[in-house]
Amino acid sequence: MTHSSGVNGGHLDPPRLALAGLRGALAGPFDLTLARGECVAISGPSGAGKSLLLRMIADLDPNQGEVALDGRPRASFSAPDWRRHVLYCPAESGWWAQGVAAHVPPARRHAWAALAERLGLDPALLDGPVARLSTGERQRLALSRALLADPAVLLADEPTGPLDPENTARVEALLAERLAAGMALLLVTHDTAQATRLSARRLRLEAGRFVAP
Amino acid sequence: MKPILLTWPDLALASLLLLADGGLSIWLQLGLHRRLGVAAARMVAQLIAVGLVLRVVFAVANPAITLAWVLTMVALAAREVAARPEQRLGRWGNLSVGASAVAFATFLTAILALTTAIRPHPWYDPRYAVPLSGMILGNVLNAASLALDALLAGASAGRAAIEAQLCLGASFRQAMRPYVRDAVRRALLPIVNTMSAAGVVTLPGIMTGQILAGMDPLEAAKYQILLIFLLAGGSGLAAVSVSLLAAHRLTDSRQRLRLDRLTARRG
Structure with a gap:
C-alpha cells in the first residue's frame, strides 16, 4: 500500500482531496x-448531479474551479495521471475487450484474481x-480493477x-482496509446504513448543490 | 489505332433499348417508365454538359482553371462524406473533417501519379489531371464516408468502454485505438473486394474503356493495375486521415471523450 504514511490528520498536511468552486x-x-x-457519502435524488460531481472531479466532463490532490493542483497533472x-x-462498468483477463496488464493478473477472490x-x-458475467460480478470486478491501480482517492x-x-x-471490508491505509473515498450511496458502517461523513445533494443532510 | 467515333444516329439507335425498357415497364405495370425517362434525360444532359465543359477545360489547359475544377469536385465529395454518417460532429465538424481528408488523400495520390507514373507534359495537363482526380475522388469519397460513419458510431456506442479506460489512466489515443482501427478496416474492405474481383467477375471500367478506344489489352490491363493501386492508396490515406481527424474532434486538452459534440441526424 503506497499511501500509508501514518501521518493521518496532521494539521500541516494538505487535504487528500480539495474542491473549491468546482x-x-x-x-x-x-x-x-x-x-x-x-x-464522504453522498446521497440525493436521481438527477441531482451526484454522478456529474464525481465525473467532474475525475475531469471526465468539462468543468471549472480548483481541484487538488495532497495540495497539488489538478492542472499540474496530465489528465491520464490525474485519473x-x-x-x-x-x-455501470465499462469493458473494452471480449475476455475478462484482457482488462488488466498480464503482470497484474494474479493481484487482480486475489482482490476478486x-x-x-x-x-x-x-x-x-465479459458477456458471461452477471451485473453483480461485473460491478465487483470493476471495483477490484479500480483498486488494483491503488488510487489516492x-x-x-x-x-x-x-x-x-x-x-x-465483503466490498465494505475491502474499502475500509483501503481507508485505513490512507485512501480517501467519495461514495455515492442510497444506503444510510452503509455510510454508518464506513463511518462516513454524510452529504446530501439536491438540484446540483450540497444541502444540509 | 484510332478509336471508333460514335455518331449521333448511333446513339439514337441505342436509345431504342431504353424505349424497350419503357415498354416493358408499361407492359408489366412496373410504374418505372416515367422515372426511367427522367433519369435517362438527366444522364444524357449531365454527361453532354460535362463533355462540353471538359472540352473547354482541356483546350484552355490553364492550371488555375484545372485546379478550380478539381477543387469543385473535392468540395462536392466532401459534402457527400459529411452527409452520409448517422452522427454529426458539431460546428461543421463533419464537413471540415471530410474536406480535409478528401482533399489530402486525393491531391497526394493524384500528384504522385501524375509526377511519377503517368508523367504527362506538363504534369498538370487537365486531360490527365481531371479524370484521374475524379476516379480517385470516387473511391476516396467511399472510404472516407465509411470510416467517418464507423468511427462516430463506434465512439458513441462505446462510451462506457472508452471512459472505463480513461478512468484507469489510459490516454484518449489508447482508448480510441480499437475504434480507429475498426473504421479504417471497414473503409478498406471495398477496395480489397474490388481487387479480388477485378478481371474475374468484372472487367474494370477503365480497362474496358481503353480496349474499346483501341488500346492493346495488356497495355490496358497495366493502366488499370496502376489505377487500382492509386485507388487503394487514396482509400487508405482517406480512411486514416478521416478517422484520426474525427477522433481528434471528439476530445479536448484534458483527453475527455466529448460526445456532447455529436448529434444524431434528424434529432
Missing part, C-alpha cells in the same frame, strides 16, 4: 475537502468472456448497488 454546466459550485483515510490517482468507478468472486471468471458510484448483503459486506 462547477459544470449542470451542477455546482461545490466546495469539499477530504482528509487522508476519510470517507489514475483520483479514480472514478462508475455505477476477496470480493467473493471465483478467480476462474477472469478466464472467461476513489470516486465510487453506488459500488454495492446490485449486490446482496453478504457481498456488500
Whole structure:
C-alpha cells in the first residue's frame, strides 16, 4: 500500500482531496475537502448531479474551479495521471475487450484474481468472456480493477448497488482496509446504513448543490 | 489505332433499348417508365454538359482553371462524406473533417501519379489531371464516408468502454485505438473486394474503356493495375486521415471523450 504514511490528520498536511468552486454546466459550485483515510457519502435524488460531481472531479466532463490532490493542483497533472490517482468507478462498468483477463496488464493478473477472490468472486471468471458475467460480478470486478491501480482517492458510484448483503459486506471490508491505509473515498450511496458502517461523513445533494443532510 | 467515333444516329439507335425498357415497364405495370425517362434525360444532359465543359477545360489547359475544377469536385465529395454518417460532429465538424481528408488523400495520390507514373507534359495537363482526380475522388469519397460513419458510431456506442479506460489512466489515443482501427478496416474492405474481383467477375471500367478506344489489352490491363493501386492508396490515406481527424474532434486538452459534440441526424 503506497499511501500509508501514518501521518493521518496532521494539521500541516494538505487535504487528500480539495474542491473549491468546482462547477459544470449542470451542477455546482461545490466546495469539499477530504482528509487522508476519510470517507464522504453522498446521497440525493436521481438527477441531482451526484454522478456529474464525481465525473467532474475525475475531469471526465468539462468543468471549472480548483481541484487538488495532497495540495497539488489538478492542472499540474496530465489528465491520464490525474485519473489514475483520483479514480472514478462508475455505477455501470465499462469493458473494452471480449475476455475478462484482457482488462488488466498480464503482470497484474494474479493481484487482480486475489482482490476478486476477496470480493467473493471465483478467480476462474477472469478466464472467461465479459458477456458471461452477471451485473453483480461485473460491478465487483470493476471495483477490484479500480483498486488494483491503488488510487489516492476513489470516486465510487453506488459500488454495492446490485449486490446482496453478504457481498456488500465483503466490498465494505475491502474499502475500509483501503481507508485505513490512507485512501480517501467519495461514495455515492442510497444506503444510510452503509455510510454508518464506513463511518462516513454524510452529504446530501439536491438540484446540483450540497444541502444540509 | 484510332478509336471508333460514335455518331449521333448511333446513339439514337441505342436509345431504342431504353424505349424497350419503357415498354416493358408499361407492359408489366412496373410504374418505372416515367422515372426511367427522367433519369435517362438527366444522364444524357449531365454527361453532354460535362463533355462540353471538359472540352473547354482541356483546350484552355490553364492550371488555375484545372485546379478550380478539381477543387469543385473535392468540395462536392466532401459534402457527400459529411452527409452520409448517422452522427454529426458539431460546428461543421463533419464537413471540415471530410474536406480535409478528401482533399489530402486525393491531391497526394493524384500528384504522385501524375509526377511519377503517368508523367504527362506538363504534369498538370487537365486531360490527365481531371479524370484521374475524379476516379480517385470516387473511391476516396467511399472510404472516407465509411470510416467517418464507423468511427462516430463506434465512439458513441462505446462510451462506457472508452471512459472505463480513461478512468484507469489510459490516454484518449489508447482508448480510441480499437475504434480507429475498426473504421479504417471497414473503409478498406471495398477496395480489397474490388481487387479480388477485378478481371474475374468484372472487367474494370477503365480497362474496358481503353480496349474499346483501341488500346492493346495488356497495355490496358497495366493502366488499370496502376489505377487500382492509386485507388487503394487514396482509400487508405482517406480512411486514416478521416478517422484520426474525427477522433481528434471528439476530445479536448484534458483527453475527455466529448460526445456532447455529436448529434444524431434528424434529432
